[in-house]
Amino acid sequence: MVPIQIILISAVVFLAFYMYLRLRSSLLDAILIFLFCIAAVFFIIFPDTTTRIAQWMGVKRGINLVFYFITLFFFFLILKLYSRLRRLEKKFTELIREQSLKQLDN
Amino acid sequence: MIVPAYNESYIIRETVTKLLDEDFSVVVVDDGSLDNTGNELKGLPVFYIRHLINLGQGAALQTGIEYALRHRPGYLVTFDADGQHDVKDIRRMVELLEKEKAAIVFGSRFLPGSQTNVPVARKWVLKIARMINYLASGILLSDANNGLRVMTREAAMRLKITENRSSHNAQVQRMVSENKLRYCECAVNVSYSEYSRKKGLKNVNSIRILYDLILFKIFR
Numbered sequence: 001m002v003p004i005q006i007i008l009i010s011a012v013v014f015l016a017f018y019m020y021l022r023l024r025s026s027l028l029d030a031i032l033i034f035l036f037c038i039a040a041v042f043f044i045i046f047p048d049t050t051t052r053i054a055q056w057m058g059v060k061r062g063i064n065l066v067f068y069f070i071t072l073f074f075f076f077l078i079l080k081l082y083s084r085l086r087r088l089e090k091k092f093t094e095l096i097r098e099q100s101l102k103q104l105d106n
Numbered sequence: 107m108i109v110p111a112y113n114e115s116y117i118i119r120e121t122v123t124k125l126l127d128e129d130f131s132v133v134v135v136d137d138g139s140l141d142n143t144g145n146e147l148k149g150l151p152v153f154y155i156r157h158l159i160n161l162g163q164g165a166a167l168q169t170g171i172e173y174a175l176r177h178r179p180g181y182l183v184t185f186d187a188d189g190q191h192d193v194k195d196i197r198r199m200v201e202l203l204e205k206e207k208a209a210i211v212f213g214s215r216f217l218p219g220s221q222t223n224v225p226v227a228r229k230w231v232l233k234i235a236r237m238i239n240y241l242a243s244g245i246l247l248s249d250a251n252n253g254l255r256v257m258t259r260e261a262a263m264r265l266k267i268t269e270n271r272s273s274h275n276a277q278v279q280r281m282v283s284e285n286k287l288r289y290c291e292c293a294v295n296v297s298y299s300e301y302s303r304k305k306g307l308k309n310v311n312s313i314r315i316l317y318d319l320i321l322f323k324i325f326r
Contacts, residue, residue: 082321093161093270097169100135100155104173 005044012040107132108174110166111187115141122150124193125185133174134187135166164274168267175262182262186253192295199256199292209261209287210278212247213254217293225298231312242319243279247291251275254294261287272311273318 016037020030043050050062059065107130111118118134125132132152136143138160147154155173157166167184174182181200185191191213199211215222216232224232232251239250255278257265265281267274282289 079324086321089270090268093165093268096157096159096161097165097172100157100169101173104153104155 001045008044009041012037012044107183107185108167108170109134109185109187110137110163110170111135111139111143112137112160112163112166113139113141113143114187115139115143115146117189118143118187119146119150121185121187121189122147122152126150126152128193128196130183130196131177131179133170135170135173137161137163137166162270162274163272164267164277165270167274168265171262171265171267175259179259182257182259184253184255189299190296191254192297195254195292195294196256199254199294202290202292203256203258206290207288208290209285210255210257210282210289212249212289212291213252213294213296214247214249214291215252215294215296216248217291219293221295221297223298224296228298235312235315238316238319239276239279242276242323244283245279245289247279249291250279252294252296261285269318269322271318272315273322276319277322 016033020033023029047062050066052062054060054062054065057065059068107125109118109122109125109132111134114121122132122134132150134147134152134154136154136156138157144154144156153173155169157169170184171182181203183196183199185196195213199213202208203211214220215224232249236247236250240246251272261282264285264287265278267277269277281287
């Protein structure tokens with residue numbers, strides 16, 4: 001085991017633990033976090049497996065494949081966050097509007 | 107008469123007084139101004155609504171429209187606070203609306219008969235904006251970003267502006283095309299004063315508006 005592996009594994013385990021505590025989530029979320037954590041640790045310990053998967057998919061190196069997936073994942077995440085932001089803004093607007101109209105009635 | 111205003115203390119009284127002189131009932135929506143736009147209106151017979159915080163022009167219009175509808179007006183007019191519009195245009199627009207039996211009349215600074223001094227760069231931005239608004243709404247106007255509009259109560263009741271910022275223009279046009287309402291355009295005067303140029307939308311803002319429009323298309 002090389003130093004980077006130790007750093008990455010402890011970071012993943014810490015983050016998973018932290019997320020679990022913060023979200024106080026349902027069983028399903030906990031299982032998902034756990035599986036994700038296991039997968040991450042597995043790929044950190046055996047990095048060559050990503051290359052094998054990559055080549056099976058037609059990508060040269062494992063790291064490239066990971067990069068592609070991360071890009072997609074982040075794009076998805078931004079969209080998700082944005083739609084949540086818009087919902088929030090909508091509620092917020094209704095609140096301000098209601099308040100301003102009510103004030104006029106008095 | 108709905109006047110959305112954000113930090114317009116310099117000119118709001120003048121704008122509103124002109125409207126009152128024409129015997130219009132005026133609803134001013136103060137969109138969380140940080141200056142004393144509210145105080146400037148003291149003593150004037152207007153309906154004054156204040157948003158606690160700044161939401162954007164689209165949101166201010168929607169608030170004003172919802173309030174105005176309670177009074178069951180025949181027509182509703184939206185009118186920018188910064189003094190760029192000409193009060194005399196309103197009667198002409200109402201006449202046109204009645205003559206054409208239209209649900210909404212859009213003011214346009216690019217029709218023959220309009221007196222305006224649009225800066226050149228602004229003109230080009232508006233021309234591009236017009237095409238983009240066409241793609242977003244399905245209605246091609248000669249001036250898609252004019253704050254002066256006259257609409258009937260029925261049209262106003264169908265209008266639910268959810269785009270808080272300036273992308274609301276396209277949303278108004280979308281409402282018109284979705285409901286297959288009759289609409290027309292009327293040449294109006296728009297004067298760009300030193301003040302309104304400083305206060306109004308800058309050309310760079312159009313990028314933000316475009317961004318909002320695309321997101322509106324995605325998340326509607």
